[in-house]
Amino acid sequence: MRIQISMQSEIPAYEQIKMQIKAQILSGELAAGEPLTSIRQLARDLQVSIITTTRAYGDLEAEGLIYTVQGRGCFVKGGSEMIRQQYLHIVDEALQTAADKGKAAGLTLGELQSKLEEKFYG
Amino acid sequence: MGNAIEVSNLCKEYQGFALKNISFSVPEGLCCGFVGPNGAGKTTVLKAMTGMILKSSGEICLLGRPNDDVKVKEEIGIVFDQPYFQESWTPLDIERSIKPFYPNWDDGEYQKYLSRFELDPKKKYKDFSRGMKMKLAMAVHLSHNARLLLLDEPTSGLDPASRDELIDIMRDYLVSEGRTILFSTHITSDLEHIADLIVYISQGSLLFCGEKDELTASYCMVRGGRLPEEKRKFAIGLREHDNGYECLMELAHIDGLPLDTITERAAIDDVIVHMERKEKYA
Numbered sequence: 001m002r003i004q005i006s007m008q009s010e011i012p013a014y015e016q017i018k019m020q021i022k023a024q025i026l027s028g029e030l031a032a033g034e035p036l037t038s039i040r041q042l043a044r045d046l047q048v049s050i051i052t053t054t055r056a057y058g059d060l061e062a063e064g065l066i067y068t069v070q071g072r073g074c075f076v077k078g079g080s081e082m083i084r085q086q087y088l089h090i091v092d093e094a095l096q097t098a099a100d101k102g103k104a105a106g107l108t109l110g111e112l113q114s115k116l117e118e119k120f121y122g
Numbered sequence: 123m124g125n126a127i128e129v130s131n132l133c134k135e136y137q138g139f140a141l142k143n144i145s146f147s148v149p150e151g152l153c154c155g156f157v158g159p160n161g162a163g164k165t166t167v168l169k170a171m172t173g174m175i176l177k178s179s180g181e182i183c184l185l186g187r188p189n190d191d192v193k194v195k196e197e198i199g200i201v202f203d204q205p206y207f208q209e210s211w212t213p214l215d216i217e218r219s220i221k222p223f224y225p226n227w228d229d230g231e232y233q234k235y236l237s238r239f240e241l242d243p244k245k246k247y248k249d250f251s252r253g254m255k256m257k258l259a260m261a262v263h264l265s266h267n268a269r270l271l272l273l274d275e276p277t278s279g280l281d282p283a284s285r286d287e288l289i290d291i292m293r294d295y296l297v298s299e300g301r302t303i304l305f306s307t308h309i310t311s312d313l314e315h316i317a318d319l320i321v322y323i324s325q326g327s328l329l330f331c332g333e334k335d336e337l338t339a340s341y342c343m344v345r346g347g348r349l350p351e352e353k354r355k356f357a358i359g360l361r362e363h364d365n366g367y368e369c370l371m372e373l374a375h376i377d378g379l380p381l382d383t384i385t386e387r388a389a390i391d392d393v394i395v396h397m398e399r400k401e402k403y404a
Contacts, residue, residue, distance in 0.1 A: 007314075012335070040151075044293040050152055051318040051333060 001030060001037055005046055013048045017056035025065050025076055026086055032078030036066060039074070124186055126150040126270050126302035127171070132180035134166055139326060141166055144180070146321045146331040148304060153296055155317035155334070156306040157390075159398055163326045164306040165203070168274050172200050185270055196224055198270045199263025201256070203278065209248040213241055213258060224266035235261035239291075253284030260291050271295065273305035277312055285309070289316055310390045322394065324401050338388050344371045346383035353379060359396025370396035 001024065005016045024030045036057070037045070043053040057074055060066045067077050102112045127148040134141040141163050148154045158164050169175045171182055173190055182189040185197055207216050213236055221227045236243055239257040241250070250258060256276055263271060271292075277285045289312060295301055296316075304321075307313065313320065313334060320337050322330040330337055341358075345368045349357060357369035370392060376385050 038297075040297045040299065044297050047293070047315045049316065049318040049334060050296065051335075 003042075003046060005048070012052075013046075014052045014055040014059070017042070017046070017048075017053060018059050021056070021060060022063075022065060028086065028090070030076045032076050034076045035072075036074040036076065124150055125183075126152075126185055127154070127304060128181070128183040129167070129171070130181045132167065132170060132182060133178045134163075134170055134175065135178045136166075139163070139166075141170075141326045144323065144326075144328050146328060148302060148319060148321075150185075150300055150302055151296075152318040153292070153303045153305075153316050154319040154321055155313040156304055156321050156323075157308070157310075157313070157394060158306075158323040158329075160308075162323045164323060165274055167323070168200075168202075168272055168304075168306065172198070172272060196226065196266070197268060198272060199260075199266070199268035200272050201259040201263065201276055202274045207247045207258075209246070211247045212245060213243045213247075213261075216247070216258070216262065220262055220266075226267045228265050228267065231267075232261060232265035235264055251284075253280050253288070256280065256284075256288055257291065260288070264291075264295060269301055271301075271303045271305070273303065275306050275308070277307055277309055285312070292316060310394075313390055320390075322397075324398065329397060334390070337393055338390055340373055341370050341388045341393055342373055342376060343386045343388050343392050344369050344376065344379065344383060345386075346380060350378075350380065359399035361399070 001021065003017055003020045005013050005020075007013075009016060011019075021030070021036070030036075036042075039053045039057055040050055043050045046053070057066065057068075061068060061074070065077055066074050068074050098112065098116075102115075107115075125147040127146075129147070130145045132141055132144040139161075144163075144167060156164055156167075166175065170177045171184065171189055173195075184194050187194050211219070217229075217232055221229075235241075239254075239261055241254060241258055241261065247255070247258070260276075273292075276292075277288055280288065292303055292305070293316060296303065305312075317334050319332065320330060320334050321328070322337070344357070345366060347366045349360070349362070349367045349369070353371075353375065354360075356371050356375040357367075358371060360367060360369040370388060371385075376383075379385070
């Protein structure tokens, strides 16, 4: 997790933190299940108040991007709609690559499909 | 999450000065800045909390217990502006004399903090600089695992680098769950970077108690050529001069000011300075 906040910005610090974590989750830089820096440690590192980081994490949780395990901290959630969309996009790209490379290697659609089935049920 | 500090209707009467019905609370795990001009009564409140002076009336609960409970004293760390260690003591003497009062004292931790804060264990207390003395007092309280720190102007009289170092020590302290700090200060940059809450008193009365951002979010700075008569009653700490005026105003009242009026976000200092001016000339 990388976060840089600007103290001069008109955007409140909690909003900046929230937007940056969100962007990293959606880009896949932060993977599902990955632990986030604890609320208190992050406040310490960024030199902001604990309420600020608590609010940022609270918003992310409300948006379904992260979840809290009592006593263990916050983690990136998998399976939420936004993350699903992100995955669909990755799947599309990967399939496109598979189709292109398959064509280049002279595979038929049937052969490509059976290869996908192998992977899917493997 | 319970409150680490609960002060209700605290009164203390002295000749010529009184704390009037001070009530505020600080939830466990947060950092609260305690502000107000010199003579506002901050130190009196802190002394009443620690039992150094008797209150005239009111209730004070620390860590869920009345503040005169012995268990409470073991679990809080108090650092006052005036040193309370013997001048000729070394950090090692201090350890020997303080340790028996704290069942949770940890020798290893103390050693660790002395070396981390670069405090010579054999140097006399009086030979330390002000910044070093503060760090030593912090080392003592961090070593008995205090759950609540009450600090009276810990950063006053320190150069910017030592001040930053001390704030950093406070930040490190807060990383563990269940630790709370109340500290008085005049330096608003201290508040900007660490405080969650602000308790603001003036002339013995509470003026504000709440989240730091709330204090600044509800006001704005207003500058203009001439203040419309109907807005005069909303101006806080108004300063008028030949070329215009300047004041603080609640956000709710800025609608209807002339178009060429400048309205800007208020900083903590702006709020405090103007509130004080209002108190003085009210």
